[in-house]
Amino acid sequence: MIVWLASYPKSGNTLVRSMLAAYFFSEEGIYNFDLIKNIRQFPNIRLFENIGIDIKNEKEVIKNYIKVQEIFNKKKSIQFLKTHSYLFNIDNYGFTDLKNSLGVIYIVRDPRNVVTSWSKFADVSIDKAADTLINTTQFGGDLNVKEGSERSMVHMGTWKGNFHSWKSFQYQERYLLLKYEDLIVDREKTFLKILEFIYKLKKTKFDLDKTKFKNVLETTDFEKMKELEKKKGFFEAKINKKTGQKIPFFNLGPKNNWKQLLDNKIRKKIENAFEKEMIELGYL
Numbered sequence: 158m159i160v161w162l163a164s165y166p167k168s169g170n171t172l173v174r175s176m177l178a179a180y181f182f183s184e185e186g187i188y189n190f191d192l193i194k195n196i197r198q199f200p201n202i203r204l205f206e207n208i209g210i211d212i213k214n215e216k217e218v219i220k221n222y223i224k225v226q227e228i229f230n231k232k233k234s235i236q237f238l239k240t241h242s243y244l245f246n247i248d249n250y251g252f253t254d255l256k257n258s259l260g261v262i263y264i265v266r267d268p269r270n271v272v273t274s275w276s277k278f279a280d281v282s283i284d285k286a287a288d289t290l291i292n293t294t295q296f297g298g299d300l301n302v303k304e305g306s307e308r309s310m311v312h313m314g315t316w317k318g319n320f321h322s323w324k325s326f327q328y329q330e331r332y333l334l335l336k337y338e339d340l341i342v343d344r345e346k347t348f349l350k351i352l353e354f355i356y357k358l359k360k361t362k363f364d365l366d367k368t369k370f371k372n373v374l375e376t377t378d379f380e381k382m383k384e385l386e387k388k389k390g391f392f393e394a395k396i397n398k399k400t401g402q403k404i405p406f407f408n409l410g411p412k413n414n415w416k417q418l419l420d421n422k423i424r425k426k427i428e429n430a431f432e433k434e435m436i437e438l439g440y441l
Contacts, residue, residue: 158259167274168266169337186369188376243314244322260331269415290316
């Protein structure tokens with residue numbers, strides 16, 4: 158059964174995946190970038206190509222979301238899948254269903270910090286990045302990326318639409334809301350909360366591997382992952398179309414402070430668009 162690691166882009170999904178990959182897919186909890194490949198992205202183009210779906214036909218792709226998940230779930234163990242898609246229903250075809258989904262960990266981040274991070278990652282202006290968070294509903298992704306296996310097509314929706322859509326899992330007690338800021342302030346407490354939730358979904362006893370736990374916290378420190386990217390590169394980093402060079406994936410991280418990076422115009426634009434949600438989450 159699938160456990161979704163869902164979020165709007167640049168909200169801390171990679172950090173959560175890295176921690177889980179180190180804990181569940183290594184012997185000692187020591188992280189390296191190869192481990193994160195155990196947690197695939199969905200929708201992932203290769204998964205659809207494997208069953209003969211024309212990935213350039215958006216409607217055919219959407220029609221087969223559930224079919225691909227059913228194939229994935231033939232494995233009896235928990236399957237972690239990352240997604241930036243919102244939980245949509247298009248032409249009566251849903252993104253997922255309760256039959257294929259065990260639960261969701263939804264990662265959220267202050268949108269004022271998301272916008273600065275997205276601007277750097279996507280190599281666009283802050284103003285354009287803000288418009289993306291507020292207005293974008295399109296089918297996104299680059300079908301022509303050749304590096305790695307994570308070519309993807311994403312219906313990410315707006316920032317608030319993405320956030321609200323995954324709440325439907327709340328009513329099934331299969332939903333954990335995780336604030337990126339909590340991971341930064343108290344990684345130990347927050348990661349323990351994540352693990353407890355996963356074992357609750359599995360309905361199995363939770364016996365913490367303290368050595369693994371300690372190693373995960375140490376080796377997934379942001380600065381250490383940033384240094385690792387400098388040495389070995391990171392396959393999810395985007396290419397700057399002007400220079401042909403990779404844009405560093407691990408940029409500011411915890412040091413990303415909207416108070417220093419956003420002007421009042423953009424700040425007010427974001428706060429006005431997401432006032433209700435930001436109050437709910439304690440950002441206002």
